[in-house]
Amino acid sequence: MTPPTSGTTLGRDLTLGILGGGQLAQMLALAALPLGVRVTVLEPDAQAPARLCARHLHAPYTDAGGLEQLVACDAVTLEFENIPVEALAALEGRVPVRPAGALLARSKHRAREKQALREAGATTAPFEIIEAEGDLDGALARVGGRGILKTSELGYDGKGQARVNTDAELRAAWDDLNRVPCVLEGFVAFEREVSLAVARTPSGQVAFGPLVENVHRDGILRASVYPARVPDGTEALARDLARAVADAWALEGLITLEFFQLPGGDLLVNEVAPRVHNSGHLTQDGGGLSQFEAQVRAVLDLPLSDWAPLHPTAMLNVVGMDGPDGQPLEPDWAAIDAMSGTRVHLYHKAHRHGRKVGHVNLVAPDADTLRARLASLEPLVP
Numbered sequence: 001m002t003p004p005t006s007g008t009t010l011g012r013d014l015t016l017g018i019l020g021g022g023q024l025a026q027m028l029a030l031a032a033l034p035l036g037v038r039v040t041v042l043e044p045d046a047q048a049p050a051r052l053c054a055r056h057l058h059a060p061y062t063d064a065g066g067l068e069q070l071v072a073c074d075a076v077t078l079e080f081e082n083i084p085v086e087a088l089a090a091l092e093g094r095v096p097v098r099p100a101g102a103l104l105a106r107s108k109h110r111a112r113e114k115q116a117l118r119e120a121g122a123t124t125a126p127f128e129i130i131e132a133e134g135d136l137d138g139a140l141a142r143v144g145g146r147g148i149l150k151t152s153e154l155g156y157d158g159k160g161q162a163r164v165n166t167d168a169e170l171r172a173a174w175d176d177l178n179r180v181p182c183v184l185e186g187f188v189a190f191e192r193e194v195s196l197a198v199a200r201t202p203s204g205q206v207a208f209g210p211l212v213e214n215v216h217r218d219g220i221l222r223a224s225v226y227p228a229r230v231p232d233g234t235e236a237l238a239r240d241l242a243r244a245v246a247d248a249w250a251l252e253g254l255i256t257l258e259f260f261q262l263p264g265g266d267l268l269v270n271e272v273a274p275r276v277h278n279s280g281h282l283t284q285d286g287g288g289l290s291q292f293e294a295q296v297r298a299v300l301d302l303p304l305s306d307w308a309p310l311h312p313t314a315m316l317n318v319v320g321m322d323g324p325d326g327q328p329l330e331p332d333w334a335a336i337d338a339m340s341g342t343r344v345h346l347y348h349k350a351h352r353h354g355r356k357v358g359h360v361n362l363v364a365p366d367a368d369t370l371r372a373r374l375a376s377l378e379p380l381v382p
Contacts, residue, residue, distance in 0.1 A: 017070035020079025021048030031292035098253035120248035126186035143186030190260035198242035199298035210308035231265035286313030
């Protein structure tokens with residue numbers, strides 16, 4: 001690691017608080033432990049995955065007593081976007097929250113996010129903000145005649161959105177979404193979806209994760225592959241855009257940018273996640289620093305460098321699926337475990353249809369072998 005110009009160092013008793021206790025918090029805590037960092041999570045779910053490897057404050061996110069205990073940490077970070085603003089307000093000025101509440105408020109609201117991305121110099125798909133009946137008039141034509149209507153807040157993994165091709169479909173979709181504030185995004189003819197994370201410490205160090213190629217199924221990330229098959233110069237462009245957003249948004253911590261890669265290599269920013277991201281899970285097993293350790297280091301102002309797998313690596317999500325008889329469909333765990341280069345990560349979450357319950361990372365000596373192994377792995381995971 002490159003020594004920081006200032007900030008903290010390893011070897012002292014550091015503590016990290018996390019708002020949220022799901023699988024991302026679990027993996028953050030596991031990355032923190034070898035660094036000597038003790039982790040406390042505030043999470044209302046009694047069966048939260050992170051309870052297995054971190055101190056679990058079993059209370060609502062807005063619980064005064066729980067928040068008071070997070071104040072005693074060296075810094076607090078976020079596991080996911082939908083943390084109540086009241087919780088962040090209670091911590092403001094009392095303990096460093098990284099990324100900060102202002103960045104969270106921007107990234108969790110699609111309309112504010114897209115406006116802020118454009119102000120930072122990034123290009124997005126054409127969009128229209130839909131907040132009232134009158135906003136529907138002509139909106140679809142202005143974004144190109146086809147689009148996706150998304151709720152401004154709370155949507156994830158394909159939830160809270162609908163494809164629309166006519167004005168009638170747009171009005172019906174807005175009704176189905178209970179007429180909450182939405183963003184209508186124009187349809188983009190992209191070649192592939194890619195993502196890249198950027199971390200920035202309070203001391204000013206900036207580091208980048210790998211450019212990862214992503215494939216979705218039913219609105220949920222199915223697989224991620226590194227290295228991404230992109231034109232020359234695309235990764236450098238992704239880094240430039242990520243740095244511009246990190247600087248403009250005064251980032252402290254880690255964010256992940258999701259892009260549409262257009263023919264020729266140009267990039268549109270689709271969304272920003274103020275945290276580690278599903279597509280970065282493959283960094284756990286490809287050698288080198290993981291995205292989870294990178295976030296821990298950035299939040300605690302520890303020495304930081306770029307992180308990427310040392311070998312071609314892929315990730316396949318394990319999502320709870322039910323068969324025609326309503327019974328859970330189980331992956332072929334024995335065959336997965338026997339396959340060369342695989343490593344299973346389960347989240348200790350109860351089965352529910354459409355719920356992420358784990359992932360399988362896959363490492364290979366070269367990119368062709370990796371994609372061949374991934375093609376053999378996919379049929380083993382429903």
